[in-house]
Amino acid sequence: MAKQEDQFKKVLSHAKEYGYVFQSSEIYDGLSAVYDYAQNGVELKKNIREYWWKAMVQMHENIVGIDAAILMHPTTWKASGHVDAFNDPLIDNKDSKKRYRADVLIEDYCAKIEAKIDKEVAKAAKRFGDAFNKEEFVATNGRVIGYQEKINSILSRMASSLEKEDLADVKALIEELEIADPLTGSKNWTEVKQFNLMFGTQIGASAESSTQVYLRPETAQGIFVNFLNVQKTGRMKVPFGIAQTGKAFRNEIVARQFIFRMREFEQMEMQFFVKPGTQKEWYENWKETRMKWHLSLGMGTENYRFHDHEKLAHYADAASDIEFKFPFGFKELEGIHSRTDFDLKAHEAHSGKKLQYFDHEENKSYVPYVVETSIGLDRMFLAVFSHSLQEEELENGTTRTVLKLPAVLAPFKAAILPLVKKDGLPEVARDILNDLKWDFNVFYDEKDAVGKRYRRQDAAGTPFCITVDHDTLNDKCVTIRHRDTMEQKRVAIADLKELINAEVAVKNWLQKM
Numbered sequence: 063m064a065k066q067e068d069q070f071k072k073v074l075s076h077a078k079e080y081g082y083v084f085q086s087s088e089i090y091d092g093l094s095a096v097y098d099y100a101q102n103g104v105e106l107k108k109n110i111r112e113y114w115w116k117a118m119v120q121m122h123e124n125i126v127g128i129d130a131a132i133l134m135h136p137t138t139w140k141a142s143g144h145v146d147a148f149n150d151p152l153i154d155n156k157d158s159k160k161r162y163r164a165d166v167l168i169e170d171y172c173a174k175i176e177a178k179i180d181k182e183v184a185k186a187a188k189r190f191g192d193a194f195n196k197e198e199f200v201a202t203n204g205r206v207i208g209y210q211e212k213i214n215s216i217l218s219r220m221a222s223s224l225e226k227e228d229l230a231d232v233k234a235l236i237e238e239l240e241i242a243d244p245l246t247g248s249k250n251w252t253e254v255k256q257f258n259l260m261f262g263t264q265i266g267a268s269a270e271s272s273t274q275v276y277l278r279p280e281t282a283q284g285i286f287v288n289f290l291n292v293q294k295t296g297r298m299k300v301p302f303g304i305a306q307t308g309k310a311f312r313n314e315i316v317a318r319q320f321i322f323r324m325r326e327f328e329q330m331e332m333q334f335f336v337k338p339g340t341q342k343e344w345y346e347n348w349k350e351t352r353m354k355w356h357l358s359l360g361m362g363t364e365n366y367r368f369h370d371h372e373k374l375a376h377y378a379d380a381a382s383d384i385e386f387k388f389p390f391g392f393k394e395l396e397g398i399h400s401r402t403d404f405d406l407k408a409h410e411a412h413s414g415k416k417l418q419y420f421d422h423e424e425n426k427s428y429v430p431y432v433v434e435t436s437i438g439l440d441r442m443f444l445a446v447f448s449h450s451l452q453e454e455e456l457e458n459g460t461t462r463t464v465l466k467l468p469a470v471l472a473p474f475k476a477a478i479l480p481l482v483k484k485d486g487l488p489e490v491a492r493d494i495l496n497d498l499k500w501d502f503n504v505f506y507d508e509k510d511a512v513g514k515r516y517r518r519q520d521a522a523g524t525p526f527c528i529t530v531d532h533d534t535l536n537d538k539c540v541t542i543r544h545r546d547t548m549e550q551k552r553v554a555i556a557d558l559k560e561l562i563n564a565e566v567a568v569k570n571w572l573q574k575m
């Protein structure tokens with residue numbers, strides 16, 4: 063646990079030091095759970111967004127994108143159920159006056175039991191060495207089975223109490239488990255209450271004429287209300303999808319874990335409209351496709367897992383999360399939901415407008431079913447960034463900090479470094495920069511010794527360093543150094559573009575899907 067916390071602290075400080083993420087309005091001591099993306103962060107975020115958009119929109123003939131407004135007619139949120147049911151159960155500690163999400167307190171309690179399982183597994187792995195079989199150990203070891211049963215029973219009781227809106231039982235569970243305020247240790251809790259997560263605001267100049275509106279808590283509803291417009295104007299045939307990326311806002315009670323849970327964040331969502339009865343097939347299909355997208359980035363199959371929901375939201379007939387191993391454990395990164403015809407039917411009912419598709423093959427109209435894929439861009443950023451940050455012991459006994467971002471996502475693809483600031487080397491380096499910048503985001507650096515500049519680029523995540531030295535003036539060759547292997551090669555300036563492209567082109571990465 064302490065090791066995880068240390069690793070997470072390193073992620074936070076590295077993100078700031080290397081210009082990836084800053085706390086919002088830091089000079090005023092920040093605003094809780096709101097963050098700004100800095101000069102490198104904005105590039106990484108854009109590259110993730112583009113990698114998603116390419117895979118989800120441009121590589122599919124039957125998926126198109128939109129960019130709906132953040133503010134929507136307030137009835138949208140009545141229809142979607144957000145006004146009545148977009149709540150989190152909160153609990154206050156009477157002594158510390160701190161507010162928590164009751165379900166998160168219980169989940170954190172379970173995470174501690176899960177850490178005990180991990181410890182047993184690590185101990186056994188050490189004892190049995192190469193002969194160790196993790197699956198077999200977990201399935202047969204009495205202590206591990208006991209821990210797992212305890213977790214299952216706690217989580218299923220919590221899910222059932224929340225489902226039944228039995229908040230008294232959620233509090234009873236907290237008391238039975240003797241869960242204490244993580245900050246003070248106090249067990250003096252209030253009742254559990256529901257708290258709506260939407261941010262409200264007003265449209266209109268005067269108090270009398272103003273209308274209550276909401277900052278959208280998900281981008282999906284902008285897609286549902288535009289379903290028929292897009293289908294008609296794009297002459298789309300079911301099955302087809304509508305995708306969008308954009309900001310969403312939630313007044314999260316538990317504001318922590320950096321950009322994992324934010325109050326203002328960005329989603330990348332796709333609603334896939336299908337013929338009723340085919341949704342199960344499409345749901346499985348999208349689960350598989352989305353997992354392949356994640357794996358194409360090469361961050362290790364062992365760091366992903368599906369978590370199929372047992373308790374489903376009232377509008378869903380299947381739902382699963384793709385979980386990623388963050389520095390604080392496996393947590394939801396993306397959701398794949400089979401949402402039935404709930405949303406379109408609800409908007410039909412509230413708007414009085416038909417939202418149906420005429421199927422020429424079937425010669426009838428119907429409300430399509432929807433399979434949704436929904437991923438948080440900021441969460442994806444955190445997954446990529448935290449996984450990539452590594453400390454390496456080098457052969458000469460020193461260590462280096464290296465940000466091994468997938469090259470396709472790296473903010474800068476190459477840094478151009480003249481060996482010295484004189485003898486015409488900066489001019490040649492700038493010529494190379496000016497040529498490469500048409501194709502790639504590249505960086506120029508002439509300050510400090512070249513070894514120091516290499517380390518700076520390693521830590522910033524730049525896949526290549528290109529060094530111009532005195533020989534370059536005669537042989538038109540440069541030294542190209544690879545961030546991950548630290549291997550250095552002498553190559554012709556004329557070959558640089560092809561060499562860099564081979565490692566950073568979106569096509570080469572997405573083809574791994």
Ligand code: GAP
Pocket residue numbers: 279280281282312314321322323324325327328329331394395396397434436437438439440441
């Ligand atoms: N339209 C479905 C929907 O919004 P969700 O599970 O509430 O479903 C989808 O959110 C994804 O959005 C999550 O898997 C997560 O990656 C991201 N997300 C949700 N709340 C977030 C928050 N407060 N901060 C950052 N990302 C968040």
